[in-house]
Amino acid sequence: MTPTEFMTDPKKLPGWNRPPHVEPDGEGELLEVAMGPHHPSTHGVFRMDVALDGERVIRLKPVFGYLHRNHEKIAEGSSYLASMPFTDRLDYMCPLTNNWAYAIAVEKLTGQEVPERAQYLRVILGELTRVVNHASAIGFLIQEMGASGTPLMYAFKAREKVLDLFEALTGARMMVNYMRFGGCRVDATPAWLADARKVLDGLPQFADEFENLLRGNEILMARTQGVGILRPELAVNAGVTGPMLRASGVNYDIRKVDSYSIYDRFKFRVPLGEHFDVYDRFMIRLLEMRESFGILDQALKDIPGGPVMDPKAKIRGFRPKPGEAYGRIEAPKGELGFYLISDGTPNPYRYRIRPPSLINLTVLEDMCLGANVADVVLIFGSVDIVLGEVDR
Amino acid sequence: MKTVEEIKAAIEKAVPGAGVEIIPNPSVSGQHSLRLNPQTAIAVATFLRDDADLSLDFLSNATGVDWPDKEVAEKVKVTRTVTKTVDGVETTAQETVEETVKRVVPGCLEAVYHLFSVAKKHGPVILRIKTVNRSDQVNLPSFTPIWRSAEFQEREIFDLFGIVFTGHPDLRRLLMWDEFEDHPMRRDYVEPDDFEYEPTAHDEVLKRAEAQRAKMQGASA
Numbered sequence: 001m002t003p004t005e006f007m008t009d010p011k012k013l014p015g016w017n018r019p020p021h022v023e024p025d026g027e028g029e030l031l032e033v034a035m036g037p038h039h040p041s042t043h044g045v046f047r048m049d050v051a052l053d054g055e056r057v058i059r060l061k062p063v064f065g066y067l068h069r070n071h072e073k074i075a076e077g078s079s080y081l082a083s084m085p086f087t088d089r090l091d092y093m094c095p096l097t098n099n100w101a102y103a104i105a106v107e108k109l110t111g112q113e114v115p116e117r118a119q120y121l122r123v124i125l126g127e128l129t130r131v132v133n134h135a136s137a138i139g140f141l142i143q144e145m146g147a148s149g150t151p152l153m154y155a156f157k158a159r160e161k162v163l164d165l166f167e168a169l170t171g172a173r174m175m176v177n178y179m180r181f182g183g184c185r186v187d188a189t190p191a192w193l194a195d196a197r198k199v200l201d202g203l204p205q206f207a208d209e210f211e212n213l214l215r216g217n218e219i220l221m222a223r224t225q226g227v228g229i230l231r232p233e234l235a236v237n238a239g240v241t242g243p244m245l246r247a248s249g250v251n252y253d254i255r256k257v258d259s260y261s262i263y264d265r266f267k268f269r270v271p272l273g274e275h276f277d278v279y280d281r282f283m284i285r286l287l288e289m290r291e292s293f294g295i296l297d298q299a300l301k302d303i304p305g306g307p308v309m310d311p312k313a314k315i316r317g318f319r320p321k322p323g324e325a326y327g328r329i330e331a332p333k334g335e336l337g338f339y340l341i342s343d344g345t346p347n348p349y350r351y352r353i354r355p356p357s358l359i360n361l362t363v364l365e366d367m368c369l370g371a372n373v374a375d376v377v378l379i380f381g382s383v384d385i386v387l388g389e390v391d392r
Numbered sequence: 393m394k395t396v397e398e399i400k401a402a403i404e405k406a407v408p409g410a411g412v413e414i415i416p417n418p419s420v421s422g423q424h425s426l427r428l429n430p431q432t433a434i435a436v437a438t439f440l441r442d443d444a445d446l447s448l449d450f451l452s453n454a455t456g457v458d459w460p461d462k463e464v465a466e467k468v469k470v471t472r473t474v475t476k477t478v479d480g481v482e483t484t485a486q487e488t489v490e491e492t493v494k495r496v497v498p499g500c501l502e503a504v505y506h507l508f509s510v511a512k513k514h515g516p517v518i519l520r521i522k523t524v525n526r527s528d529q530v531n532l533p534s535f536t537p538i539w540r541s542a543e544f545q546e547r548e549i550f551d552l553f554g555i556v557f558t559g560h561p562d563l564r565r566l567l568m569w570d571e572f573e574d575h576p577m578r579r580d581y582v583e584p585d586d587f588e589y590e591p592t593a594h595d596e597v598l599k600r601a602e603a604q605r606a607k608m609q610g611a612s613a
Contacts, residue, residue, distance in 0.1 A: 065567040070552075070576055111420035236449050236510050239541020250510060252450075257513045323419020326453065326506055326516055337453055339506070342419065354453040354506075362543050391567060 030058055035376065037066050044387030048364075048376065055372045060365045064358070067391035075351040080106055081316050083351065085177040090353065091389040092174055093136060094129040096166070097331040099179035104260060105327030105338035109320045112182035112313060119262045120303040121184050124196065125166075126329075127292040127299070131203060132159045133332035134243070134285040134292075135210070137384040141282060142214060144381040145223055151214060158206045161199050168192055183309030193300060200296050207293070211286055224278040228367040228379035231276060238362045242334025243288060244383060247273035247281040254330035261329075265302075266295045278382040285384075317346050324350075333357055333384055353392060357385035393514040396424045399446065406439045407432055415520060425504070425518035433521055433533050434559075440507065440517065441538055448517055451539035453506040454546060456553035458578045460526065461499040468493045499526050501555050505535065505542075523555060526578075534560035552577035
């Protein structure tokens with residue numbers, strides 16, 4: 001019985017006191033290996049305690065906390081606005097979507113309205129972030145497969161152009177601190193929008209090149225197809241979200257489900273996987289990038305004039321009414337949510353981040369059991385995590 | 393999507409004596425929550441997942457909230473019999489005085505769960521469960537056997553808040569190291585002065601060096 005057969009229907013399991021799904025062959029001792037925390041493929045500092053029978057993985061336990069700085073506690077001691085720059089440091093590959101999720105949660109708590117132009121700017125920046133994140137996620141995945149450098153540098157070439165756009169608008173490449181409750185910090189100039197259009201016009205060509213370079217590569221197919229299978233039933237039950245979930249064939253995209261912000265105005269498709277393996281997760285990201293180009297094209301065409309922030313809006317030192325709110329968005333890595341409880345003071349009483357990176361790792365062991373140890377790195381890379389968000 | 397009242401009615405029909413309570417949310421978000429009784433929480437959660445109408449198959453967010461003991465000052469009207477001496481004659485009279493009484497509302501730890509439905513694409517339904525107190529009775533049933541996504545999140549709550557989830561298959565600290573003793577997300581947590589301190593292999597050597605230094609200073613003085 002393979003691990004994935006065992007895991008197909010969670011309701012049939014006798015509880016989750018997981019018996020070892022994979023039995024070692026014959027006798028002899030298991031080899032215990034600590035992969036990490038300084039392994040170059042661990043995207044930061046992350047450790048997996050792996051038990052091996054020869055090359056086969058018998059047990060795998062992720063170990064967290066190397067980057068833990070208790071962001072939630074710090075945020076409870078500071079005002080709502082003071083946490084905004086800190087959200088950039090969660091998933092530092094996509095700071096703008098972190099800003100956006102936090103802004104949405106606070107707007108739900110206070111009921112602030114966001115002007116049209118700010119909504120469009122948010123969508124443009126969010127989708128640019130998605131393109132950047134997916135391109136570099138693929139680059140890192142291929143890097144971990146052994147293709148050292150070249151594909152990653154292709155991805156970073158496109159990323160650099162987008163980061164230049166971020167820098168021109170917000171003043172920083174990564175630590176942007178751009179969104180505010182009820183709008184955005186600064187307006188985009190017509191020149192910036194023209195630049196964004198120019199970058200966008202170049203992106204499909206980049207995607208074509210990137211896809212031609214990788215998609216049909218024999219080694220990539222041999223290494224990734226049929227590896228790290230994640231059944232849809234388990235994916236839903238384990239709270240997996242984002243491209244991981246859609247690569248498991250589950251049609252759940254929060255941009256469509258909640259149609260938060262103004263996503264109901266854009267036409268885009270949700271690509272779904274059929275084989276649930278690492279190759280599907282790689283292809284889903286490529287396809288989602290292309291859908292993002294479509295959204296960007298529509299948004300840059302339709303962006304209206306007007307303010308990006310209500311001039312009377314109070315962004316500093318406000319006191320929301322006692323109550324609570326949970327706001328979530330479809331971040332490039334999955335569902336990013338912020339849960340806030342207000343007790344009527346200028347600081348949140350409870351500030352909680354729902355990190356997609358951490359929760360997507362719940363199924364890491366299930367995907368890796370029975371696989372070769374060389375594939376563990378690949379399966380781990382296909383989850384696409386950033387440790388700044390996992391450990392918070 | 394059903395309202396909280398309808399969900400409550402459905403739960404009470406399916407699980408008799410569930411003891412579900414609606415916690416209204418005065419904020420504009422309008423996300424009201426349901427407080428479950430720890431005894432029936434597992435049955436209710438299983439019903440919420442498997443019910444055809446609700447099918448809340450996706451537990452998105454699980455988190456803890458700390459509510460410390462709160463001292464409440466209340467003004468209470470007290471009526472007493474007072475003895476008064478007027479012109480050498482003792483009389484008793486009823487007198488009503490307003491007094492401030494301080495009362496301690498016992499605190500608790502709370503686990504909050506946000507549920508969504510992937511099949512029906514609705515949500516959130518918010519569940520809350522309270523512990524009895526914050527010190528010794530901090531057990532709550534684990535939802536990990538029902539929704540796997542609670543596995544790491546409940547470990548995080550155990551680590552940072554100190555709620556013990558019974559029925560969790562692997563309840564260890566998630567973010568802090570195993571030897572750590574306190575729960576940092578509690579409101580009354582005090583940072584130690586040397587929070588960077590971790591036991592190292594050199595501890596014994598350092599201790600001996602310290603003793604040696606004290607001995608030398610004692611000899612010279």
